[in-house]
Amino acid sequence: MERILLVEPDYKNKYPPIGLMKIASYHRGKEDYVEFYKGKAPYTMIAKFDRVYVTTLFTFYYEITVETIRHYLNYMHKDNVYVGGISATLLQKKYKKDLKIDNVIARQLTSSSLLGYDDAVNIDDLPLDYDILDDIKYEYPSGxxxxxxxxxxxxxxxxxxxxxxxxxxxxxxxxxxxxxxxxxxxxxxxxxxxxxxxxxxxxxxxxxxxxxxxxxxxxxxxxxxxxx
Ligand code: SF4
The missing domain is CATH 3.30.750.210 (Transcription Regulator spoIIAA)
Structure with a gap:
């Protein structure tokens, strides 16, 4: 069983992170432990996880997003930090260069192989896991x-x-x-x-x-x- 931390940087967002909700479904389907955090989790929490997924949204949130990813890179090996979502797709090269990481995914998650797994699951087609929204205090206006x-x-x-x-x-x-x-x-x-x-x-x-x-x-x- 893997321990999976899903992260959304601490910016305002009207809608919950749909991509992370699908990744949660994927990992829960494999009986992994999944938790969602908004912003920078404390080290004591990060240390309990095997892998972190950070979602990204608008390009004008680049600074806060990069700062958040750097926080996780301080405590977790870069091979276990995955970045995806809208801004990561549009600015993939910049994220890779600025953060010196490889796992910046610039497309829809149509295969779990993009995350390094060999079970060929189309994560983009999975149902959303609404339970992760209970892990955080932030309330999405359209949640x-x-x-x-x-x-x-x-x-x-x-x-x-x-x-x-x-x-x-x-x-x-x-x-x-x-x-x-x-x-x-x-x-x-x-x-x-x-x-x-x-x-x-x-x-x-x-x-x-x-x-x-x-x-x-x-x-x-x-x-x-x-x-x-
Ligand atoms: S490409 Fe499609 S979604 Fe984008 S602005 Fe044009 S009509 Fe709208």
Whole structure:
């Protein structure tokens, strides 16, 4: 059993770290111990873990993010520190150079081999682990929702937009009914659904997405709210 520490730097964030929630599902599926921390954990805590994953968000949070990663590198071998997420994808070379580390992942976690495991799990397709949010005091303004992707990527390729780098291929994702039911079963129902797509309106499956949402109880003219 590995002991896994998931870290989000101590910046403000409206949404919980979806990538870390998927990594939590992956490791819990292997019966590893998983804990989430926001900011710089004390050394006495870090020393109990085998591996740290640090997520990154906006590029304007670069300084606080690098400072946080350096903190963990002070106490853990660089081969056991993994950095991923939006800013890491956009500034991969800079993170590697400034921090002198190799494990900066600049893409979606479509295979666990990117994390050095040989079980070939598509971590990006795993359900979210909402339990990690109970490990921290920080409350995400939009934390109490079911988060869904119905598509990834966007085919438009607008010059000013980073989506083509973050999610280069546009595709429909796995069944949203299964995603919602699995979340409800494990974590209880939530009043709202937040659809995190870049461009759900481009999906050829849009009618089906709406029908599926209706089928699981998210219906127009009810108090439920579907945020896109
Ligand atoms: S997500 Fe929006 S801004 Fe980005 S490429 Fe697609 S349409 Fe353009």
């Amino acid at each position: 109490d929702n079911i988060f869904l992707y119905t598509t990834r990527g966007c085919p438009r390729g607008c010059e000013f937009c980073a989506v083509s780098k973050l999610e280069p291929r546009f595709k429909d994702t796995n069944s949203i009914i299964n995603q919602i039911n699995a979340t409800r079963e494990k974590y209880g129902d939530k009043r709202n659904i937040l659809i995190m797509d870049n461009n759900v309106l481009y999906s050829k499956e849009l009618d089906k997405v709406v029908r599926d949402l209706n089928a699981v109880g998210y219906i127009n003219n009810t108090p439920n709210y579907i945020g896109v």
